[in-house]
Amino acid sequence: MTHPGLTGAPIYLDYNATTPVDPRVVDAMLPHLTTHFGNPSSSHTYGTDPRMGLADARAQVAALIGASADEIVFTGSGSEANLLALRGAALAARTTRGHVITQATEHPAVLETCRALNRLHGVRVTVLPIESEGLVDPATLAAALDDETVLVSVAVANNETGALQPIAELADLAHRAGALFHTDAAQAAGKIPVAVDGLGVDLLTVVGHKMYAPKGVAALYVRDGVQLEPVVYGGGQERGLRSGTENVALAVALGTAAELAADEIAGGRGAQLAQLRDLLRQRLRDALPGRVHLNGPEHARLPNTLNISIDGIRGHELLAAAAGIAASTGSACHSGIHTPSPVLSAMGLDQPRALAALRLSLGRWTTPDDIETAAATVTKAVGSVVLR
Template sequence: MNNIYMDNGATTPVDREVIKAMEPYFDQLYGNPSSFHSFGREARNAITEARDEVAQLICADEAKEIVFTSGGTEADNYAIKGVASALEGQGKHIITSAIEHHAVLHTCEYLEKERGFEVTYLPVDEDGLVDPQDVKDAICEETILITIMLANNEVGTIQPIAEIGEIAKDAEVIFHTDAVQAVGTIPVDVNQLNVDLLALSAHKFNGPKGVGALYIRKGTKIKKFLHGGAQERNRRATTENVAGIVGLGKAAELARKSLNKKREQLTILRDKLINGIEEKIDHIKLNGHRTKRLPGNVNFSLRYIEGESILMKLDLEGIAASSGSACTSGSLDPSHVLLAMGLTHEIAHGSLRLTLGKYNTEEEVDRVLEVLPRVVEDLRAMSPIYNR
C-alpha cells in the first residue's frame, strides 16, 4: 500500500493540471510582466486571467479587487497592518478571536505592543465558535477592524461569518476574514459573507506554495504593505510570481468546477473516519463542532497519549498526520486553539489531526481505521498513567 497523506490542512499535493499550466511560464513565457515587449505582455495577460479565476471562485464583483501576495500569511499581514495604518487616526481598537492562526494573532500582538493598539480577543465556546453577540458588544467608537477566521485550521470549526459581517456592516467597521482553510474547499462568496477583506492561499487547495491573494472590496481604506515598483495597480510592489499566480488561477478554476463534488466526497470520508474512530477507540473527544466543520477535518483528543509520539508511530506505518497546525509543530506549547475551547493542558497535548483532501480514498480511510486503534493501544500500554 502506498503512503497515505492525511495532512491536507498543512498543505496539499499540487494538481497535475496546475503544474501543467505553470510549466510554460518557467521556460517559454518567462518575461517580466512589467516589460513592454511581447514576453512581458504574455506574462501580464496570464496574470489577468488568473485574477479573473480567483475573483470568480470567491464571487468578487470585480477582478481588480484581487491582489496577489506571497501567501496567506502576507495577505493577513497586509489586511490587518494595512487597515491599521490607514485608520489609526480614527481609532485604535481591533476585534479578533482567541483561536486565529498565528499570522493574525501575532500581527495583532505586534500592533498592541509596538503601535499602541488595543485588541479584544474574543473567547470561543467548547466547539470553537465565536458568538456574534460578543462581537457586537465589543464594538466601540475606537473600533476600526474586526478580523475573524472563516474556518479554523486545527479543529475545522466554521464561524458565523455572514452574521458577524452584518454586524460589522451596521457598525461601519472594516471586516477581514482569514479564509485560508476554507477557500477551495467550501463555497465562499464575499458578498454573502459581508466581508471587506479576505485572505486565501493557493497551496491549501492543490495549488503551489509561495502564492496567495488578498481580496480588497472596492473602496476599503488600506495602506500598502510592500513599497517599490508599481505592480498590482500600485498596491503590491515586486516582480510578479507569474508561474505561481498562473498555478493559483488554475487551482481556483479546478476548485470552482468541482467544489460541490469535493465537499460531498470529503464529508462522507470525514464522517466515516470520525464514526469509526469513536466506535473503535475509547477515552477520546472530538474537537470542534460536529457539523459546522470543514468537510476534510478530523481532530481528536486522545487521553493518555502524547501528540507527537502517535505522529511518529503513524509515520512509520506510512500515514502522514499532525497534532494540530503544522506551523506550531515542534513547539512544546499546547495548542492555543484547544486551550481556548476549554481543554486542560494535559488533554490539549494529546491531539491528533487528520485532514482529508481530494486525493484521499475510502480504502485509505479504512486503513487508518485499522492502524490507528492498534497504535493507540500500543502507546497506551506503555503509559504509566493509563488506567485500564
C-alpha cells in the same frame, strides 16, 4: 488520478498543513518558467503572454470567491495577505490610535500582526474569547465594538478543528459599527463555497498551498473602495498595494488551482470528503469504544477535518507509533512542541485531552481504502502505546 508524490508513502492525512501540488497546476505554470519569461509590465511582445496569464489568474481567483478581478491582489503568502489587510486597514484609517478586534484561535499571522500594531503604532487590540466548540459568540463581538473600531478579523475556518465561524453575522455587526471586516479563508477557500458578498466581508485571504498550488503565493480580496496602506512600496504593481514585479508563474498556478477547486465544489467533492471523514471517525469509535472524543463542532466544520482525542494517549506518541500515516497533533506551525495547542486550550479543553489531540485532514487524493487502512493503523498504534 493518483499523485506522484503520494505513491508508496505513508497515507497523507495532513492536507490542512499543506497540499500536494496538482499536476494540472504544474502544467499550467510551466510555460511561465520557460518561454513566457517576459515582464508583464513590458509593452513589447515578450510581455504579452505574461500579462494575459496574470489577468486570467486574477479572474480565476476572483471567480472562486465571487469577486471582481480588479479586487484581487496577489501576495507572497497568506501571512503577507493578512498583514496587508490588518496593517493596511489600521494605518489607512489615519486615526490617532484606532481599535482592532480579533479572536483567540486565529492564525499567528493575525495575532502577531495585531500585537505588532499595538506595540509599534499604539493600536488598541481586543482578542475575543471563544465558546467550547471554538466559535465566537456574536454578542461578545457586539459588546467589544466601539466608535474607534477600525477592523474586525475572524477566520472562516480554524485550521485545527475545522470550526466554521458565523462570518456573515459577525461582519454585519462590524459594519453597523462602522468597521471593516477581514476574514482569513486559507482553510476554507477551495473546500467549501466562499462568496464575499454572501459573507459580507471587505477583505479576504486565499492561500495557494492550501488548495493544491505551490507554496509562496496567495491573494487578498480588497472590496472596491476599501483603502489600505501598502505592504510593499515601489513601482505600483498590484494596485500599488504590493509593489514588485509579479511572479506570473505562481499567480497562474493559484488561478488554475482556484478554477479546479471551483469545479470540485460544484461537483460535490465536499460531501464526499465529509462521508470519508465521518467513516474514519466511526471506524475509530468502533475499535476504541468510549475513548474517542471529537474536538470542535459536530456539524459547523470543514468537510475534510477530524480533530479527536483518544483517552489515555498523547497525540505525538501515537503518531510516532503510527508510521503508516502522516498527520498532525494540531497546527503544523507548532509541530514538535509537545504543549497543549493554544486553540484547544482556548476552547477550554483540559491538558490531558488537549495533549491527546490528533488532527486528521483529508484531501483530493484520499480514498476509501486510505480511510480503512488509516483507522486500522491508528487502532494498532493505540494498542502499542503505554496508557497514561
